[in-house]
Amino acid sequence: MINLINLSALLLLPLISFVLLALGSRHLPKSISGWLATGAMIFCAVLSLLVAKDYFTDPATPGHPNQIETIFRFPWLVFNDKLSIDICLVIDSLTVMMLVVVSFVSAMVHIFSLAYMKGEERYTTYFSYLGLFTFSMLGLVMAGNLFQIYICWELVGVSSFLLIGYYFTKPSAVAAAKKAFIVTRFADLGFLIGILILSYYGETLDISTLIARLGNPSDTRFLSASAAGFMGVSALAWGLLLVFIGGAGKSAMFPLHIWLPDAMEGPTPVSALIHAATMVVAGVFLVARLFGMFSLLPDVMSILTWIGVFSALFAAIIACTQTDIKRILAYSTMSQIGYMMFSLGIANSSDHYLGYTASLFHLFTHAFFKSLLFLGAGAVIHFVHSNELSKMGGLRKHLPLVHFSFLIACLAIAGIYPLAGFFSKEEILLAAFGANRIVFFLALLTAGLTSFYMFRLYFLVFWGNSAEVPEHAHNSWQMSLPLVILTLCSIGAGWLPFSSHISFGGTLEHSSINWLFSLAPLGFSLIGISVAFLKYARPSDKILPVENQTNWLLTAASKKFYIDEIYLWITHTILFPLIGRPFAWFDRKVVDGLVDGVADTVGSFYYFLRRMQSGRVQDYLLYFLGGIAGWMIYFLYLWK
């Protein structure tokens, strides 16, 4: 079976790298620290591939592919004989897939960062944060306990915060880090309450036991959780919805998406790792992990669907109008995660849960081409020293390798035939077609928009007017190698027999491509590409400033539909004066007042006592005489 040593080495190597680099950040030479972390991560990637090979080729692997298998268990907190928190390492096909994605992309990002971050003052600290993140993310996907997931969930949040705020001398980076942390923390509050509700009714925190109890309509615990309700919604639905809010916060679903575009203030390789490939899909992973419970509640599933499809379309529209290369990619990430989310939401309408497989397939392929896009963007930014599209153009002559890999990634995300995105997106659309036609058409529209904005980006960066470029910049092999490897992955990942390994409840037979069905998505993608080509490929007419647009929709989209402004308005006119200030007053006047009052009483008593020690001999004489007189009166008149 799965080797425990491999698995724990996979988990602990990034942690060791984090601890070593964090402790030695002032002493280790930069050349050693970077390679130390990178070496550890490459080793991890190899280990994860070994684990995957062991898992998928082992004939003893249970026939039920989403069977959760516990490799290691250690009772950590035992509350009573029913409820305890066990630290466990579990493995199933979902976990194995995530292990490969996380450690592989992390290794690529480490190699890329060696060159990208060269010359940074806090080079070692950067790599130690990456180690912390990778450790927490691997722990998150291997956790067999809801509470353990929550711990790792917060740890990835913290490392995301630290890495967004890496350039902490920039006020915008500090604000972005704070925003990301507060928004995801707010969502995690929902997650925590959801965990409490689920564990209260399921009487356990262990995920497989929980699913066996609450995912079974004939179990008494399921019945009691469905019967109990609040505001007309059953307790089980509340628990799952609150858990989903936690996932939506991490996965930047509308309306909790506002932190993701700002998170692009971090170094670009970080965006590739955390804000494109791994951490932001944690919400999808969480829903997939608890899918056994989600699939029983159609109402919750339809909320998932509509939030997912709305986020996908919403982000795609905004992405068409942005002028910052990384923000476009951020909105594109949000849009693609919306795809995964709604695909999970519609999964229970088909017998084979096609949407479930499709969603995770898209997660898998998206991790490769989106991290490739981000690393390519990183190489471009490294070359022109700017994020703005107006500073770029005609770069295909200067950066031929980056140009080629970026083109492949754009084709992959647009869903053009032989590349990875085609297979996963087609599967999602097929699932949507079978489930809900409105969702299908919205998704199709989003697919068209996706290829439009990706190729708008591509043409503006690599074609068109030649931007002035600094001559000194040269990309080193550390930057080229990850691009080449990820390009190969973006081409090949779609050909993996994914659906025969990862599915929910039984193996899927579907693997052949239905060409007639694929015509529509391919057609939409090609239309998007052609529009982008006509509009942006020619060097002369570079229509960038969206401020000139008279179309109200485009203006609103370029302002991100004023969501940030709405949040600001809510916080400044409702939350701060009506909730924040009264609480602050209560805290200052009542809570602090109580403590201060005690201190003041003691202080004044002390002041009185202090005045007695006047230093004057005659005062002491007076006390002495008073004492004598007192004793005299006592002995003469009161003592019996």
Add this chain to the structure above:
Amino acid sequence: MHHVPLLHVLIVSTALFFIGMYGMFTRRNLITLLMSLELMLNSVNINLAAFQRYLYPQQTDGLFLSLFIIIIAAAEAAIAIAIIIHLYRTYHSVDVEDATEMKY
């Protein structure tokens, strides 16, 4: 000798004691304070001698006790004057109000 009653002697000693005490509280000069202290001690001596003489003429305990007090008073005066001289060297004054460092 017996025409002076005990009460009169006690009145004298009490008066002496309170004069000394008054001096202790009102004077500022350390030498005067020392003198007031001696007055109080001597009033005690008078008390002891008087009680011995009037109440227990056969016993000599009271006389010895007052002798001890005189000796102790002499020693105490020597120490007190040494302290006063030292204070004078430090503060250039023998005013008790000037030596209030030992406080708080």
